[in-house]
Amino acid sequence: MSSKKLSCGRDFFAVPNLAVALENGGKCGFDFVSIPLVHPRYKRDFIFADGSHVRDTISEPLTRNDLVLPSGEWMSLVVGKISPWLNVDSYDENIRTNSEKALFEELMLSMHLNIPVVLVPLLSKNCVNLARCLLSHCGLIKSNQAFWIHVPLTDPKSTLECSDCDSEDTWDWWNKLRTFCDNERRLSLALEIGCAVPSSIVLKRWLGEPVRALVISTDLFIMNRKGFPVLKRCHQELLCHFFKLEVQFILTGASRTENGLQSYYQYLDHLYMTRSVPDKMGAFAKGYNDYLQNPLQPLMDNLDSHTYEVFEKDPVKYEKYEKAISCFLKDRDSSELHEIVIMVVGAGRGPLVQAALKAASKTKMHVKIYAVEKNPGAVVTLRNRQKDEWGSVVTVISCDMRDWKPLVKADLLVSELLGSFGDNELSPECLDGAQRFLKGDGVSIPFQYSSYLAPLSAPKLYSSIEECRERDKKHFLAHYETPYVVRLWNAYVISPPQICFSFNHPKKDINNNRYACLRFRNGEVAATIHGFAGYFDTMLYESVSLSILPEKETKDMISWFPIFFPLKKPIQVCSFANIEVHMWRCSSLKRVWYEWLVTEPERSDIHNAGGRSYWIGL
Numbered sequence: 356m357s358s359k360k361l362s363c364g365r366d367f368f369a370v371p372n373l374a375v376a377l378e379n380g381g382k383c384g385f386d387f388v389s390i391p392l393v394h395p396r397y398k399r400d401f402i403f404a405d406g407s408h409v410r411d412t413i414s415e416p417l418t419r420n421d422l423v424l425p426s427g428e429w430m431s432l433v434v435g436k437i438s439p440w441l442n443v444d445s446y447d448e449n450i451r452t453n454s455e456k457a458l459f460e461e462l463m464l465s466m467h468l469n470i471p472v473v474l475v476p477l478l479s480k481n482c483v484n485l486a487r488c489l490l491s492h493c494g495l496i497k498s499n500q501a502f503w504i505h506v507p508l509t510d511p512k513s514t515l516e517c518s519d520c521d522s523e524d525t526w527d528w529w530n531k532l533r534t535f536c537d538n539e540r541r542l543s544l545a546l547e548i549g550c551a552v553p554s555s556i557v558l559k560r561w562l563g564e565p566v567r568a569l570v571i572s573t574d575l576f577i578m579n580r581k582g583f584p585v586l587k588r589c590h591q592e593l594l595c596h597f598f599k600l601e602v603q604f605i606l607t608g609a610s611r612t613e614n615g616l617q618s619y620y621q622y623l624d625h626l627y628m629t630r631s632v633p634d635k636m637g638a639f640a641k642g643y644n645d646y647l648q649n650p651l652q653p654l655m656d657n658l659d660s661h662t663y664e665v666f667e668k669d670p671v672k673y674e675k676y677e678k679a680i681s682c683f684l685k686d687r688d689s690s691e692l693h694e695i696v697i698m699v700v701g702a703g704r705g706p707l708v709q710a711a712l713k714a715a716s717k718t719k720m721h722v723k724i725y726a727v728e729k730n731p732g733a734v735v736t737l738r739n740r741q742k743d744e745w746g747s748v749v750t751v752i753s754c755d756m757r758d759w760k761p762l763v764k765a766d767l768l769v770s771e772l773l774g775s776f777g778d779n780e781l782s783p784e785c786l787d788g789a790q791r792f793l794k795g796d797g798v799s800i801p802f803q804y805s806s807y808l809a810p811l812s813a814p815k816l817y818s819s820i821e822e823c824r825e826r827d828k829k830h831f832l833a834h835y836e837t838p839y840v841v842r843l844w845n846a847y848v849i850s851p852p853q854i855c856f857s858f859n860h861p862k863k864d865i866n867n868n869r870y871a872c873l874r875f876r877n878g879e880v881a882a883t884i885h886g887f888a889g890y891f892d893t894m895l896y897e898s899v900s901l902s903i904l905p906e907k908e909t910k911d912m913i914s915w916f917p918i919f920f921p922l923k924k925p926i927q928v929c930s931f932a933n934i935e936v937h938m939w940r941c942s943s944l945k946r947v948w949y950e951w952l953v954t955e956p957e958r959s960d961i962h963n964a965g966g967r968s969y970w971i972g973l
């Protein structure tokens with residue numbers, strides 16, 4: 356079949372000959388077909404209204420012969436559809452019981468055929484029994500079979516002209532189902548695009564959901580002057596938003612042009628191929644989208660060479676440091692005869708030493724640089740660079756900055772000990788130790804940093820946390836009270852970030868414990884909170900700054916992704932409701948840790964009490 360980039364399937368209402376359907380679909384460029392698992396006319400009654408059972412008397416086969424396709428094609432080219440007439444949540448017991456039996460029969464068949472994806476229609480918020488059936492089936496299967504819950508993007512009652520007249524929130528249908536199913540990770544979404552286009556906030560919320568496919572009808576297309584199908588601008592824009600989630604498409608409905616079905620496929624492919632693609636940095640970072648990583652602990656652990664190499668690829672961070680150091684040097688009186696003492700504390704393999712040397716050369720200032728590093732592996736690199744590149748202007752000190760007893764004092768301390776949440780790599784504790792050797796009028800670069808929090812809906816991340824359980828030897832919920840570094844992608848920030856903790860250097864108060872209570876207001880749509888996104892910004896010198904906050908992100912900087920503080924149990928929040936979170940930074944002689952708690956709209960318990968699941972070693 357087609358090897359084009361857009362993955363698009365062709366939907367069939369009924370398939371008399373599957374091999375022919377596949378061949379015709381392939382000729383039009385389609386990558387797979389979606390077909391009813393059982394013929395639409397074959398409605399089965401297992402139980403009559405009087406209670407008697409009839410199923411056993413039927414000797415006809417349930418559906419087509421699996422021999423019509425080799426198993427490899429069943430496993431790669433077919434999406435199976437559950438019969439639309441099933442209503443396992445009907446109030447009529449007869450309908451409900453029949454539907455339930457038929458549903459299990461179809462699910463079993465899909466499992467027998469190894470069909471990778473099953474499309475399950477969700478027709479209303481009344482879905483408790485559907486959730487129960489799906490969850491019990493998921494417990495049976497050992498394969499990676501996925502269930503795409505087929506939901507309209509907007510209520511089918513709403514139109515382009517009237518998007519909210521008496522309409523239901525279809526996200527709520529899905530939210531109920533996945534909540535009942537305990538966020539089962541095999542359940543994801545196939546959203547059916549209708550005439551109406553959702554508001555921007557509703558769309559953002561959908562973009563935070565695990566959307567795998569868009570179902571689009573030929574009815575939605577209009578014909579251009581040459582008789583080719585095209586979409587209205589509002590629908591084009593809508594699809595472009597979903598391209599970022601790398602969704603697949605399913606085209607449904609009859610062709611309405613003599614140019615054939617392939618013209619629909621070609622148009623969708625054209626939209627996809629002409630979408631805006633990420634730049635070089637975006638392409639590099641793409642591999643990290645929604646990928647949970649344990650935060651680094653550069654104080655307790657020694658980083659390896661590869662990790663330093665990744666840091667050093669950042670095209671922006673070191674330029675900003677060089678600029679900050681240059682500004683500092685320019686502010687010093689150039690008539691001063693003594694050389695300016697710069698101490699790079701936590702020098703790694705030397706990129707900040709290099710930045711300081713460049714700044715000195717550009718500003719024509721005399722400097723003496725001490726490169727202090729506690730990682731013996733990185734010290735090997737520093738000593739080599741000192742010998743081969745830098746010469747006597749640089750002295751390498753192999754020591755923990757908290758223990759070093761220098762003979763001179765520094766005019767400038769340069770450090771980069773920051774994590775995704777600012778202070779989470781223990782910059783405050785390390786710099787408290789180092790400020791002893793800063794002159795009275797000495798300066799620290801950075802001189803300030805702050806962390807931020809925002810409530811986050813991130814079902815995909817929440818389900819991936821479950822997979823961290825294997826690696827985790829601590830108590831059974833430890834992986835839900837541990838923060839993760841992650842490039843947030845398939846997630847929805849419910850309310851803008853607010854400042855949490857701030858640190859200034861040098862400082863008099865060396866108590867680095869903190870507490871913050873933050874109050875957010877949800878917008879006009881209900882949402883599910885799976886945790887909190889953490890960010891930071893830092894002031895290096897004067898106005899030179901770095902930030903990973905979404906609204907003032909330092910362009911092209913790749914050194915930090917946000918951090919995610921999960922909740923053990925997701926919390927539902929209504930529109931315009933308050934969200935209140937409490938965050939603590941706590942410490943003992945050997946450890947620092949965070950604890951967090953939600954008190955509105957619902958109470959959670961205290962996460963990571965006493966640092967039982969996650970801590971940072973001092």
Ligand SMILES: C[S@@+](CC[C@H](N)C(=O)[O-])C[C@H]1O[C@@H](n2cnc3c(N)ncnc32)[C@H](O)[C@@H]1O
Nearest residue numbers: 653654666701702703728729730755756771785
């Ligand atoms: C985030 S890395 C930054 C390295 C380098 N400055 C860069 O920008 O590529 C932090 C470095 O500080 C070092 N470090 C952390 N705590 C330290 C301490 N207390 N004393 C000395 N070095 C420390 C780590 O070993 C690591 O090399």
